[in-house]
Amino acid sequence: MFPRKTILALSLLTTLPALAATQTVTPMTPDGVASYETIRPQADFIKRVDMIPMRDGTKLYTVTIMKKGTKNAPILLSRSPYNAEHDAKRTGSQSITEVTAVMDDDFLEDNYIRVYQDIRGMYHSEGDYVTNRPISGPLNDTGIDESTDAYDTIDWLVKHTPESNGKVGIVGSSYLGFTTLMAEINPHPALKAAVPQSPMVDGWIGDDWFHNGAFRNNSISYAVGQSTDHGHGKIAIGFEDDYNRFLNAGSSGDFIKQWGFEKFPFIQKLVQNPAYTDFWSLQAVDKIMAKEPLKVPTMLVVGQWDQEDSYGAPAVYKAMEPKDKNNDMVSLVIGPWRHSGVNHYGYNLGDLNFTGDTAKEFRVKYMKPFFDHYLKGAPDPHTPPVLTYATGINQWQVSQQWPAGTDKKLYLQANNGLSFDAPKKANKAHDEYVSDPAKPVPFVPRPVHLDDARQWKPWLVQDQRFASSRPDVLVYQSGALDKAIHIKGAPMVDLFAATSGTDGDFVVKLIDVYPNTTSEGLVQGAMEESLAGFELPIGIEIFRGRYVHGFDKPAPLKPGKIEEYKFGLPNVDHVFLPGHKLMVQVQSSLFPLYDRNPQTYVDNIFWAKPQDYKKANISVYHSAKAPSSVSLPIVE
Structure with missing residues (x-):
């Protein structure tokens, strides 16, 4: 068995040598302590960190967190390029709902096992990072992709998590929405439900990098940050008005050269492929999903004012829905949110106010019952085929198809x-x-x-x-x-x-x-x-x-x-x-x-x-x- 580092909130044994409480100190006694375990015995949760091996030997950093006493519980997985360690360590609290993100509260309180993983090449995981790593096929001859990594991860988790009931759901927004969709391609048998939120689907047509051929300049800083030091990179170009900055630079290519960004491979991928050739179209996830059989119940979620990935979820719904003969395997949700707003507080957006916390309302009334049904055997919540929030009159509405007008x-x-x-x-x-x-x-x-x-x-x-x-x-x-x-x-x-x-x-x-x-x-x-x-x-x-x-x-x-x-x-x-x-x-x-x-x-x-x-x-x-x-x- 692959060795694991288990962090249990049980004792101070991991504190390295320090003075005994009764030992006499002097003004010159060294004050440094090698380490201090922040998870105290009174914590209400258990946290584990594992390096899970993939089929090619690459090991991925994975954090598992659950309430003490959890048993026969489902696993809710997210695969991220944005630091899994942070996802389970937002504060030094001893309460699980203060350590994790607000979207996880209701799941953890109901004894779900929450798992966060760094995708390969990012933060603490091994391997090489490839932005939106293409599925195995014409653009990827390695046999390794986010689908195989998800499969191997789920396989390991159900075998090595004794508190689990053997059922896994996957959820995530933006890049995590992309990895969620990838897990549905040749899915592991234990994967029972998926909620891709604002997924990155087609970066040329209408998601992150281009819109109908027009290049989005904010892609540059994203690429630099993601591609540097396993995701720790930051640009340092000051606080000038970006209107002047880009105008004075000339073309976007000139801006890239001015700041030395041309050495980044993903930026070269953007610069060298300005048209919708096979380079982009063969990566389009909606086209891939259109060819895949429906195996995993899927709830696609997007914000009505998603400033980053408005295209993806509706495009995948359009690709998958014709195969949903009973109208019960694929659903679409459009909420009154910005990008990833479903996982935060949904009271307002800019100058708009809504009726209560629309994001929590959705998570509690619709998303969690969806997972509960497929992962815990709860009664069928009869998830609406299409659920949208009618802005202007501020109310949730159900439709049988989309578009409904x-x-x-x-x-x-x-x-x-x-x-x-x-x-x-x-x-x-x-x-x-x-x-x-x-x-x-x-x-x-x-x-x-x-x-x-x-x-x-x-x-x-x-x-x-x-x-x-x-x-x-x-x-x-x-x-x-x-x-x-x-x-x-x-x-x-x-x-x-x-x-x-x-x-x-x-x-x-x-x-x-x-x-x-x-x-x-x-x-x-x-x-x-x-x-x-x-x-x-x-x-x-x-x-x-x-x-x-x-x-x-x-x-x-x-x-x-x-x-x-x-x-x-x-x-x-x-x-x-x-x-x-x-x-x-x-x-x-x-x-x-x-x-x-x-x-x-x-x-x-x-x-x-x-x-x-x-x-x-x-x-x-x-x-x-x-x-x-x-x-x-x-x-x-």
Whole structure:
């Protein structure tokens, strides 16, 4: 048997030699003590640390924690690149619910065995780290991946955890959502349930690295941090406004070279593969899951305003659901949260307040009963096929399928209007703006700090009035609604536009405009403020023009030619209330979150030169022959 280091909260035996309590000391007695066991005999939990061997001999650092007296209990596993030691050591408390994260409280109190593991190459685990390690196949000929590591881990745990009932569930958000999905590919027989939350699924189409071909600059600092010293890395570039920092650097490639980041292999993977080739498409987890049989009951979770991985969970649901013949193996949950918000407090997001702690409510009423049923034999909770939180009216709702609404086109109109009536004029009615790469539209009010969590986490609910007054942002608005409009699904953009350049980006925002006089959503601060006139984004997305004829076929745009750009906004459940207005904004940059498009076609935008960045006249059409619209998935 592989030797284990067991840490039990039973005694002080692990304290290395020190003075006996009665021994006389002098002013010069050395005060250093070799170690001190922070888990005291009065602790209400047991904690173990193991190095679990994988099939290739690599050993993975694994922490197991449970309440004292736990027996015949299920294991709840998370596989992480973000430090398993920290997950089970958040404080020096002797209470298990103060040592672990808030999302674990209800499970540990109910005698679950909680296990956290560092994936290979990260923190205390052995081996090499590969970001989103591809599944064994065309891109990975080693026979080792996150699926095999999950299998080997589960196999070891059920054999070496005497308190276990032999059943395992897996859960995790973001990268941990990715490893959760990987565990479902050729799963271990003991794996009985999975909850992938905001999983990283397709980093090019709509998750972390690109969105529809536009590069996300915050990927750079993430790559540096993850790839340095087993995950301990940090960038040191100061506190300058990132808007200025990236603008002054030039291209994103120039920024990478300026700070010496070009030596990082994952950054080279990004830079060398700007288009959707096999390099990315063969890694796409939704495409892999579409080919896999349904073996593990799966609850997919995402936040409606997930600023990092809004694409993944709905994409996997779409891939898996057709195989769910009885509508009881795969479910989708969309909550009113930011990225990974399901595992934190869900009272509010930015300036929005909800009814109670929506995250805890979901975990207690839906997620834990789901695990209890499959891992503890509890009665079937009849998990809803689709569970979403209707923002605007603040209530959980159940649907039998997703999307639940029926598409109805909301058309851009002359005089900056919006209407469900299609334009009737057959002429080339359009509006124009000048997109200047030297003055890109910021994605949040300046100053911009991409690594500031206070700005980053709620940015998708940022009041858009800061942008709607700019001359390079087109604004289309309806009249005040006389009745509510409820949407359930992903609004779909159908934009007819032309540019005077040979490349360009197109950003579309769907916005809920609050009345100018309202007491809705009161927020408490130094003074009480309402959301009067608030422009709440319901969905924001970007599309890189060069890919209009295929993500794997970048090509120059023909100046002046009207092209049709079709892409989806994030999946939502939202009610536009009476008295509110619908708004659509169109622009050509979201900087510096997304890199600037030079608007002159170059082979690789990472290496665009200063002379490539040119102003362009952008025309957005709203005629009978070119009817720009956003389709809303409306439910009655």
